[in-house]
Amino acid sequence: MPRLLTRKWWADRIANWIEQIREGDVELFLQIFREYFHRFWKRYVLIFMLIGIASAATAVTAWLVKDVVNEVFVDRNAEMLIPLVLMVLAIFTARGFSIFLQMVLSQRISNAMVADIQKRLIRHVLTQRLDFFSQNGSDTLLMRFNQGAQAFNQILNLVLVNGLRDFATLIGLIIVMLIQDPILALVSFTVAPAAFYGVSVLLKKMKDISKEELAGFADLNRLVRETVQGISIVKAYNLEGAQRNSSANVIEGIRQRRDRMAALQAAPSPLLDTVTGTAVSLAILYAGFRMMSDSYDAGTFMSFLTALLMATDPARKLSQMRVKLRRSFMAVQMVFDLLNKDQSEANGTKLLPGPLMEEGAAETPAIAFQSVNFSYNNKTPVLKGLDLEVAPGEMVALVGPSGAGKSTLFKLLLKFHAPDAGRVELFGNDVAELDNAALRGAISFVGQSNFIFAGSIRDNLSLRNHAVSQDQIEAACRAVGLHDDIAALPKGYDTDVGELGTLISGGQAQRLNMARAIIKDAPILLLDEVTSALDAENEQLIKDYIRAQAQHKTVLVIAHRLSTVKEADRIALVQDGRIAAQGRHDELAATNSYYEKIVALQFAA
Numbered sequence: 359m360p361r362l363l364t365r366k367w368w369a370d371r372i373a374n375w376i377e378q379i380r381e382g383d384v385e386l387f388l389q390i391f392r393e394y395f396h397r398f399w400k401r402y403v404l405i406f407m408l409i410g411i412a413s414a415a416t417a418v419t420a421w422l423v424k425d426v427v428n429e430v431f432v433d434r435n436a437e438m439l440i441p442l443v444l445m446v447l448a449i450f451t452a453r454g455f456s457i458f459l460q461m462v463l464s465q466r467i468s469n470a471m472v473a474d475i476q477k478r479l480i481r482h483v484l485t486q487r488l489d490f491f492s493q494n495g496s497d498t499l500l501m502r503f504n505q506g507a508q509a510f511n512q513i514l515n516l517v518l519v520n521g522l523r524d525f526a527t528l529i530g531l532i533i534v535m536l537i538q539d540p541i542l543a544l545v546s547f548t549v550a551p552a553a554f555y556g557v558s559v560l561l562k563k564m565k566d567i568s569k570e571e572l573a574g575f576a577d578l579n580r581l582v583r584e585t586v587q588g589i590s591i592v593k594a595y596n597l598e599g600a601q602r603n604s605s606a607n608v609i610e611g612i613r614q615r616r617d618r619m620a621a622l623q624a625a626p627s628p629l630l631d632t633v634t635g636t637a638v639s640l641a642i643l644y645a646g647f648r649m650m651s652d653s654y655d656a657g658t659f660m661s662f663l664t665a666l667l668m669a670t671d672p673a674r675k676l677s678q679m680r681v682k683l684r685r686s687f688m689a690v691q692m693v694f695d696l697l698n699k700d701q702s703e704a705n706g707t708k709l710l711p712g713p714l715m716e717e718g719a720a721e722t723p724a725i726a727f728q729s730v731n732f733s734y735n736n737k738t739p740v741l742k743g744l745d746l747e748v749a750p751g752e753m754v755a756l757v758g759p760s761g762a763g764k765s766t767l768f769k770l771l772l773k774f775h776a777p778d779a780g781r782v783e784l785f786g787n788d789v790a791e792l793d794n795a796a797l798r799g800a801i802s803f804v805g806q807s808n809f810i811f812a813g814s815i816r817d818n819l820s821l822r823n824h825a826v827s828q829d830q831i832e833a834a835c836r837a838v839g840l841h842d843d844i845a846a847l848p849k850g851y852d853t854d855v856g857e858l859g860t861l862i863s864g865g866q867a868q869r870l871n872m873a874r875a876i877i878k879d880a881p882i883l884l885l886d887e888v889t890s891a892l893d894a895e896n897e898q899l900i901k902d903y904i905r906a907q908a909q910h911k912t913v914l915v916i917a918h919r920l921s922t923v924k925e926a927d928r929i930a931l932v933q934d935g936r937i938a939a940q941g942r943h944d945e946l947a948a949t950n951s952y953y954e955k956i957v958a959l960q961f962a963a
């Protein structure tokens with residue numbers, strides 16, 4: 359017996375289809391539907407009504423063929439000619455306008471939804487802990503923002519608008535066929551399962567290619583980013599060829615996958631045509647036999663045939679929709695995976711009291727690390743029972759070998775990470791209990807990255823806070839020796855600093871970041887290597903500023919250059935995850951061999 363006729367074969371197929379549905383596409387669709395349908399339901403109702411009009415118009419056209427053939431061509435009834443022509447015209451116009459309105463309305467809904475999902479993604483990303491960003495690079499995030507968000511557009515439009523329209527049209531035409539000749543209709547429909555099965559096979563093949571295709575987009579994002587951000591290294595090391603080759607490989611990979619995808623997406627077309635051809639042939643065969651044996655109405659048959667031929671278009675689109683949807687669902691799944699992966703920052707509720715640097719509060723350290731243990735991703739320990747206290751108004755410098763954990767101390771203070779054991783305190787409060795905005799509001803931080811936002815110099819300094827005055831901005835820039843340079847520019851503070859600050863020098867970027875912290879004017883100043891790229895003159899300016907601020911701020915400075923930290927109230931030597939020694943410059947130089955060595959190296963001349 360052929361496989362197709364065994365019960366087991368069919369049972370397996372049905373189980374397979376149910377499995378496909380269970381795999382999540384339907385659940386995913388329902389999730390999107392639940393989250394978004396209620397927001398746009400009024401517009402959707404309007405769209406559904408328009409779909410009804412368009413589908414009815416198509417069915418009525420097929421229906422009218424019977425009257426056109428019988429009244430005009432067989433009976434030569436002249437009176438019916440004009441009314442029939444006018445009806446056809448009216449039906450087509452109504453169909454055209456309703457499809458136009460549907461497209462405009464549905465596209466607007468889609469655009470609103472894409473914008474919403476992109477806003478949700480940004481909101482989500484902003485609340486995540488820093489380790490989330492180590493696991494999700496900007497390239498994969500970008501891919502989710504672009505391809506992922508656009509896929510939402512596809513799904514609701516494909517299913518709710520195009521899918522529903524094609525489905526309603528198909529149903530209308532099937533009704534016409536059933537009314538005109540039910541037996542002929544049933545004979546033609548026997549081919550439907552073959553089409554359904556064929557499309558299901560295609561869907562399976564598409565799954566892996568879709569995944570690879572999306573990963574390819576992330577690789578492409580990475581290549582463009584590396585080429586732009588690393589262009590000077592690429593050129594200095596003659597890496598253009600290597601960059602070109604690796605780009606070509608990625609692009610070629612995407613092209614090949616898209617070719618395979620195109621073939622799979624187009625495959626329902628020949629499949630459906632063959633199946634429809636079989637249905638039409640069966641219909642002609644059956645009608646032909648009947649026509650020869652008894653008198654069979656030509657108008658009925660023409661109307662049936664028109665409906666059958668018209669049905670091929672929505673049937674083809676519905677099959678292609680299933681295939682296109684598979685791809686969109688993959689992308690949407692990635693967006694939901696990201697939104698569901700919640701590594702949001704812990705937040706406390708405690709706020710810091712009023713003026714933090716009031717006299718009399720000096721007994722409580724401004725900053726305290728108590729037996730702090732810390733490791734990134736639970737791997738190698740970075741801090742091993744570190745203790746450090748900094749009094750209000752004190753300036754402490756952190757010195758030590760590269761990778762010793764100095765910057766990590768700042769990250770724990772800012773609550774970018776939480777200690778594995780021990781406590782980090784700010785003015786006597788465990789930072790874990792503090793409200794993140796309150797904690798970070800009390801700290802001016804200058805990191806090593808010297809990040810510059812796209813926009814003008816003013817935007818970069820004020821961080822678009824309109825409360826910051828021009829005087830404050832200019833005073834900060836004078837303090838870091840930038841004001842004269844900026845004032846000499848044709849557009850002054852309105853000069854665009856260029857994407858990622860490529861238009862300004864390393865030292866200028868460093869001073870711009872320092873000026874940003876000066877404008878913030880917070881009671882705690884955390885400075886990580888803020889003079890590394892500066893000439894002696896500008897280094898002196900920054901040192902003067904720090905010295906002046908140290909009287910009414912608590913300052914922690916990390917610097918490899920001892921000239922920057924020499925005058926600190928205290929120098930703490932970070933070594934092997936602990937404070938190995940601390941004291942004033944002269945004391946340490948006399949008592950600690952490591953410090954003595956770096957003093958000798960740096961002040962040798």
Ligand SMILES: Nc1ncnc2c1ncn2[C@@H]1O[C@H](COP(=O)(O)OP(=O)(O)OP(=O)(O)O)[C@@H](O)[C@H]1O
Binds near residue numbers: 740761767
């Ligand atoms: N995000 C991270 N994920 C994993 N490991 C990290 C991360 N950041 C830093 N580390 C590791 O933690 C250790 C301490 O790094 P940290 O940046 O605190 O050192 P540092 O003393 O400031 O060094 P440098 O003087 O070179 O700036 C290093 O071994 C570093 O490789």
